[in-house]
Amino acid sequence: MTLLGLTDRSWLCLASVCYLAGLLLGTAALLRDRRQPRLTIYVLVAAGFLLQTLGLYLRGLAVKGCPIGNLFEIFQFTAWSAISLYLVVGATFRLSLLGYFTSCLSTVLMLVSLAMPAWDATRHVAAFGGHAWVEFHAALALFSYGVFALLALTSAMYLLQTYSLKHKHLHGLFSFLPSIFELDLISVRLLVAGVVLMTWSLGIGAIHWVEDLSSVDTPKLVTAGVWLAYLVALILRLRGRLVSQRLAWACVALFALALLSLGPVNASRHPVAPAAPASARKP
Amino acid sequence: MSEPPPTLFLLGASHHTAPLALREKLALAGGKLDALRGELHSFADLREFAVLNTCNRVEIYGVAAQPETVARLQASFCAMNQMDPAVFEQIRLHLHGPDAIQHLLEVAAGVDSQMVGETEILGQVKDAYAAAQAQGTTGPVLNRIFQKTFQAAKHVRTHTAIGEGQISVASVAVDLALKIFGDLQLCHVLMLGAGDIGEKTARAFRSRGAVRMTVASRQFQHAEDLARGFAAAAVPLAEATAGLSEFDIAVCSTAAPERVVTQAMAAAAMRRRAARPLFFIDLALPRNIAPDVASLANVFLYNLDDLAKIAEENVALRQAELGRARALLAEKAGALWGQVEPRMGGNRLPE
Numbered sequence: 354m355t356l357l358g359l360t361d362r363s364w365l366c367l368a369s370v371c372y373l374a375g376l377l378l379g380t381a382a383l384l385r386d387r388r389q390p391r392l393t394i395y396v397l398v399a400a401g402f403l404l405q406t407l408g409l410y411l412r413g414l415a416v417k418g419c420p421i422g423n424l425f426e427i428f429q430f431t432a433w434s435a436i437s438l439y440l441v442v443g444a445t446f447r448l449s450l451l452g453y454f455t456s457c458l459s460t461v462l463m464l465v466s467l468a469m470p471a472w473d474a475t476r477h478v479a480a481f482g483g484h485a486w487v488e489f490h491a492a493l494a495l496f497s498y499g500v501f502a503l504l505a506l507t508s509a510m511y512l513l514q515t516y517s518l519k520h521k522h523l524h525g526l527f528s529f530l531p532s533i534f535e536l537d538l539i540s541v542r543l544l545v546a547g548v549v550l551m552t553w554s555l556g557i558g559a560i561h562w563v564e565d566l567s568s569v570d571t572p573k574l575v576t577a578g579v580w581l582a583y584l585v586a587l588i589l590r591l592r593g594r595l596v597s598q599r600l601a602w603a604c605v606a607l608f609a610l611a612l613l614s615l616g617p618v619n620a621s622r623h624p625v626a627p628a629a630p631a632s633a634r635k636p
Numbered sequence: 637m638s639e640p641p642p643t644l645f646l647l648g649a650s651h652h653t654a655p656l657a658l659r660e661k662l663a664l665a666g667g668k669l670d671a672l673r674g675e676l677h678s679f680a681d682l683r684e685f686a687v688l689n690t691c692n693r694v695e696i697y698g699v700a701a702q703p704e705t706v707a708r709l710q711a712s713f714c715a716m717n718q719m720d721p722a723v724f725e726q727i728r729l730h731l732h733g734p735d736a737i738q739h740l741l742e743v744a745a746g747v748d749s750q751m752v753g754e755t756e757i758l759g760q761v762k763d764a765y766a767a768a769q770a771q772g773t774t775g776p777v778l779n780r781i782f783q784k785t786f787q788a789a790k791h792v793r794t795h796t797a798i799g800e801g802q803i804s805v806a807s808v809a810v811d812l813a814l815k816i817f818g819d820l821q822l823c824h825v826l827m828l829g830a831g832d833i834g835e836k837t838a839r840a841f842r843s844r845g846a847v848r849m850t851v852a853s854r855q856f857q858h859a860e861d862l863a864r865g866f867a868a869a870a871v872p873l874a875e876a877t878a879g880l881s882e883f884d885i886a887v888c889s890t891a892a893p894e895r896v897v898t899q900a901m902a903a904a905a906m907r908r909r910a911a912r913p914l915f916f917i918d919l920a921l922p923r924n925i926a927p928d929v930a931s932l933a934n935v936f937l938y939n940l941d942d943l944a945k946i947a948e949e950n951v952a953l954r955q956a957e958l959g960r961a962r963a964l965l966a967e968k969a970g971a972l973w974g975q976v977e978p979r980m981g982g983n984r985l986p987e
Contacts, residue, residue, distance in 0.1 A: 514815070517815075518812070518815060518816065518936050519930070519936065521938075521942055521945075521946070523812075523815075523946060523949075524949065524953070530815075531818070532814065532815055532816055532817055532818035533815070533816050533817075533913055534816060534817045534818045534819075534912075534913065535818045537911070590911075593910045593911055596910045596911040596933075596934065597910070597911065597913070597933050597934040598933060598934075599933070
């Protein structure tokens with residue numbers, strides 16, 4: 354399916370260009386020791402988000418469902434979720450450098466997925482058994498991955514700021530980082546939001562799993578494991594047992610593990626079919 | 637033979653041209669400033685003037701109808717300050733036309749200041765202009781120049797890093813606190829010690845939004861005295877150190893020869909507030925806070941040397957911006973001279 358003569362992948366490529374432009378602009382400002390052009394980066398990321406939404410919408414029309422049927426689509430959807438959240442969080446909390454780091458993460462996720470044609474050569478058929486609720490559960494789970502992606506970013510920023518203040522390196526990149534208190538506050542809120550979304554997602558999924566225990570496969574167990582790990586992190590944080598740097602390291606590590614597990618999880622899913630109608634795969 | 641056109645001039649001396657001993661002689665303290673203004677009023681061919689008088693400079697900006705006016709003004713200024721005109725010739729700052737404008741722009745922007753990038757000078761230039769306006773000694777030329785000067789100073793501060801970073805120990809400490817807590821309104825600040833440096837730091841915290849403050853001192857009376865000035869609470873030293881977990885920022889500046897805060901004390905406090913950072917600022921010599929406190933998670937410790945080093949780095953960063961700032965101001969000065977020159981009918985003061 355095309356729009357204005359461009360395929361879904363072309364729209365997604367254009368979105369990547371916007372994110373990359375935000376990344377380059379932010380890097381140039383940092384190298385010149387200047388303040389981040391926060392508004393410009395926000396506008397670029399927002400433009401990229403619109404283009405990406407269009408690309409994913411076209412892909413969704415082509416596959417007649419939520420575009421999370423292969424690794425390419427999963428990476429795209431995760432990046433889209435993180436950015437949609439950044440657009441809200443960035444505008445609300447005005448965290449300096451968050452737009453820059455979000456541009457970095459989105460560019461990496463987008464470019465890696467676009468650079469791997471094999472990831473998009475096939476997609477899983479009947480992955481959700483034709484159940485709209487199961488598809489919603491999967492989309493919600495991936496959206497929570499987007500929340501955890503943003504959490505990993507704010508945690509990384511927390512670690513950088515702590516390093517800067519502990520080691521008394523206050524210039525360059527460090528001088529533009531938000532305060533430790535703000536980063537901790539937003540991280541806890543993101544952790545709560547991610548766990549709530551994932552709990553909701555798993556709750557929907559569990560209704561179907563109890564009806565058919567044989568459907569509980571590796572992907573579901575891995576996803577449940579990710580949820581449990583984040584839930585434990587949240588409980589420990591709320592009880593004051595996992596705080597400051599240890600919490601930040603835990604959030605970064607958990608997201609890295611969650612991201613790395615996507616490949617094996619995806620590979621262990623149902624039979625495959627061509628990724629999308631031929632029109633959607635035209636260059 | 638036609639009359640020579642009026643001239644825009646600057647006459648004076650600053651810390652760049654005169655040593656402190658001579659600046660002391662030129663300082664317009666007490667009633668000397670008013671006396672100088674009265675003297676300048678008596679020059680019939682001095683069309684406009686404004687006097688900038690700070691601890692580091694005395695500068696007269698004016699528009700003279702005759703080139704000789706400046707020479708007569710200089711003689712009068714020397715006589716008034718009982719200074720040998722030959723000595724003044726060696727230390728004087730005498731510019732005219734666009735160079736005078738460029739100098740005023742650099743002064744107002746803090747580029748010419750001893751502490752590069754400081755902001756106090758802009759207020760002093762504004763005061764000098766306001767006083768001249770109030771006395772009716774400015775006209776179309778100086779009005780235009782001073783008004784544009786304020787805009788240019790703001791422009792340079794916005795578009796260069798000339799004013800970036802704090803350059804006093806107390807302000808650096810407050811900046812660090814902002815990097816940790818973001819908003820000082822939510823923080824509880826403990827001042828351990830009620831001496832001068834403690835007072836300066838307390839003032840810096842208060843001016844940047846700190847509301848909740850507690851003062852503790854080995855001599856409770858001193859704590860009460862300082863606390864009164866800041867509408868803060870006063871507590872005995874032992875009580876403050878025992879309740880460290882209640883505070884977000886602890887500024888230590890006592891004269892105690894031993895450690896006032898040990899690692900055990902800080903660790904005990906952090907057990908009660910693990911998720912909230914604790915920021916120690918040690919301004920005392922000998923140090924009041926055990927250095928190993930810094931190894932605790934979520935605890936940040938800065939001593940006098942750390943703060944002074946950051947202040948020095950900030951000064952160096954500002955110095956590095958001088959070239960850019962001067963280039964920007966030179967553009968502004970050129971444009972401004974283009975605007976005021978027609979109002980003066982040219983400027984051809986001989987050297």
